[in-house]
Amino acid sequence: MTIKLYNSLTRKKEDFEPSTPGKVTMYVCGPTVYALSHIGHARSAVSFDSIQRFLRYRGFEVKYARNYTDVDDKIINKANEEGVPPQELAERFIKAFDDDMAALHVQLPDIRPKATESIEKIINVTGSLIKKGAAYEIDGDVYYSVRSKKDYGKLSGKNIDDLESGARVDVDERKKDPLDFALWKASKPGEPFWESPWGKGRPGWHIECTAMVMEWLGETIDIHGGGKDLIFPHHENEIAQSEAATGKAPYVKYWLHNGFVNIEKEKMSKSLGNILNIRDALVDHTAEAIRLFLLSSHYRSPIDYTRESLRDAESAVERFYKTVQRVSEEFPNVLEAEFCHSCIQDKLDEAFSPMEDDFNTAEVVGNLFKEMTRMNKALDEAKATGSRKGVWEELSYSLGIIKEASKFLGIFDRTPEEYFKDKNSRAAVPAEEVERLINERNEARKNKDFARADAIRKELLDKGILLEDSAKGTTWSVKTQ
RNA sequence: GGCGGCGUACCCAAGUGGCAAGGGAGCAGUCUGCAAAACUGCCAUCCAGCGGUUCGAAUCCGCUCGCCGCCUCCA
Incomplete structure (x- = not known):
């Protein structure tokens, strides 16, 4: 049986035919590591985990990569707030993410690249984009020129003119087009930086995925996944810069995007304060x-x-x-x-x-x-x-x-x-205490003091612990609530 | 405004042309000191509304209503 999958790029269900029969290259956007991961990260991770597991189950040889974005404005800001080096903060949350994933039985991807480990590749790709006229440098920043690619917008179904009429983009007079995005950013004092042909700086957001994909999986890959929100601008930009750099299209054969997790019908957001962290969910x-x-x-x-x-x-x-x-x-x-x-x-x-x-x-x-x-x-x-x-x-x-x-x-x-x-490790009453009460209750039952027996049962039930009598004795469990 | 999606029983949720999966809740039965739990059974002649295509539609097409996401470096 052929596997069918919905491709965000064509907006159709298609037969899955990896470019090399029997082998699959798959890349999924991982977290930006500046905070604990929430249930939305869990959904993306669990969804793609089951997908890659199934492909293997069906006999495909899968090479699966999921990255960590470990250099970014948010990381730098958070690190400054805490007064620690950005890399230290990033490492801490990488560890936390890995722990959460392990708790959710998410298998470790074959490759877990970090943006900071692909800086050389990022610089190379950026350089070649400049050489090809798809990018330009201004004062140590390098921007990708969206007008240089005629099919820009093909993933999200947008066109440049419509986007600009929306006019919510930053107006930076230096850019040739408001939609042009940064491949390389000149570093400000105190920020982490790497030496580059354009001076000290650090990578933009979208370029890191392109670099990591090329470095670990190849110039074109079979599957690329991520949350639906990444379709624009992240994945759109990734396609543009990748295809411009290699001259090969499609950069990704099948784009897969997972839906969002809402909390009580509302979108999870910082402003609503309803972010549900994975480890908090695991408490209950x-x-x-x-x-x-x-x-x-x-x-x-x-x-x-x-x-x-x-x-x-x-x-x-x-x-x-x-x-x-x-x-x-x-x-x-x-x-x-x-x-x-x-x-x-x-x-x-x-x-x-x-x-x-x-x-x-x-x-x-x-x-x-x-x-x-x-x-x-x-x-x-x-x-x-x-x-x-x-x-x-x-x-x-x-x-x-x-x-x-x-x-x-x-x-x-x-x-x-x-x-x-x-499940029972979540009990509000220590196990010894429960056992003691069970014994007391069984004494009462033996003496036909059912009032006392029922009172004990009620007392524990109020604390979320359920007693069950059977021929083999009394057992207890945490009530599902 | 542009792009994308959704609307199936009390709740959640599959099904995308041929008699409406599944889970939870509820009800009944078995069991039990009483319970609880567990198990079994029952629980949508109907798929937002209206038209159309078809031998046949929840499934395809059109319109209407309602909801949601993206267009802000949020998975």
């Missing part, structure tokens, strides 16, 4: 619930982060682990056995086919939940009839499908013990 929710929430809608759609949506996701994750728990109690050897891959090839193809249609993770998730219902039904049936005939295979097949899907979705890949330990 398991990484798996966050990941499921992100993968439960299509990567290009906007999604709304609310308390309810995360609670729903957490309940759904729990449904999976409860089902596995049930299987392990009633048919323990199913979990240990290796499932028969070839027996379920058809089922796998069917369950995963939505991924081939522009990476529709949401539909695959739906298919996995069908498997869970199937397993529970089989278990019920076995219990009711006393016959275990065929049940083992049924369970093994369903679990096999989920296990395979977890390879590219990055969810449902733990044991129930690991999941519940993770």
Whole structure:
């Protein structure tokens, strides 16, 4: 089956045919490292993580790069505020970003270039653009001339004249055209700088991605991803300067852009003060619930982060682990056995086919939940009839499908013990205290003092802890809220 | 103003020409000291509205209404 994907450049769904059959070069815009990463960064990272995982799952040899923008005005400003060197600040937030990504089970890209490590390439590309007449130098700044490229605007569907009538661009009299953008900026005193043919300076924003792509992946690549907001001006400019520099088009064969995460129907923004950092989200929710929430809608759609949506996701994750728990109690050897891959090839193809249609993770998730219902039904049936005939295979097949899907979705890949330990670590009451109260309550139950027993249960429930009695004893868990 | 997108049950969300996936909530049943949890079952003759194309449309086309994003170095 051919993979189809929506290409922002053509605004159409296209068959995916990498320029070298079987091999994929893929670049995704990473964070500017001057603050903690938020849930929007998580969405981009998780979306492209599942995409690159799926391409590998389908047998492509993938070379995947995601950069860190570690030199930028915002970094410099923040560093000055804190009185630390910009590079030190950047390194700190690179570490924080890596930690957040690891927590979300985002695989490490093959290559993680930093802008500051490609300065030489940036200078070379900038120089060649000047030589070709596509860029010009003024007082140590170098600008790209948008009028020099006749198809400027092809990604965002804009044309230069329309943009200028919008007139929201900085008016810099020195520039030939208000839309011309900086490739190289002369450094001001106290700013980090590198020596260049145009004096001491530092790179502009857009040029770094071009340089890193060329340095690590090649002059043209198969897939380039990022948030929707990057379409203009960032990716538009990247195309212009890259194609002008190499004379090769298209610079990127397939452009993929993920949608935004809103918070309670509002755009996340500094001014609204509703930025949700990844690590704050992880205080209340398991990484798996966050990941499921992100993968439960299509990567290009906007999604709304609310308390309810995360609670729903957490309940759904729990449904999976409860089902596995049930299987392990009633048919323990199913979990240990290796499932028969070839027996379920058809089922796998069917369950995963939505991924081939522009990476529709949401539909695959739906298919996995069908498997869970199937397993529970089989278990019920076995219990009711006393016959275990065929049940083992049924369970093994369903679990096999989920296990395979977890390879590219990055969810449902733990044991129930690991999941519940993770979830219960959020308890508001120390575990020893809970255990003590459970014992006290069981004493009361033994003495038929149900009033006392119920009072203890109520007390814990008010603190978000749920007690469940079963034949094997009383267990507790953090209530999903 | 220019460009792009969206509108599917109580909520979230797939489906883009052939009888409307899935999750959450709700209700019922099983279970239980009572519960809770879990599981099972039920839950849109209908896809913002109006026209059109078609044997057949939530899916294609046109118009209307409503919402959102980008055009500010915000993923």
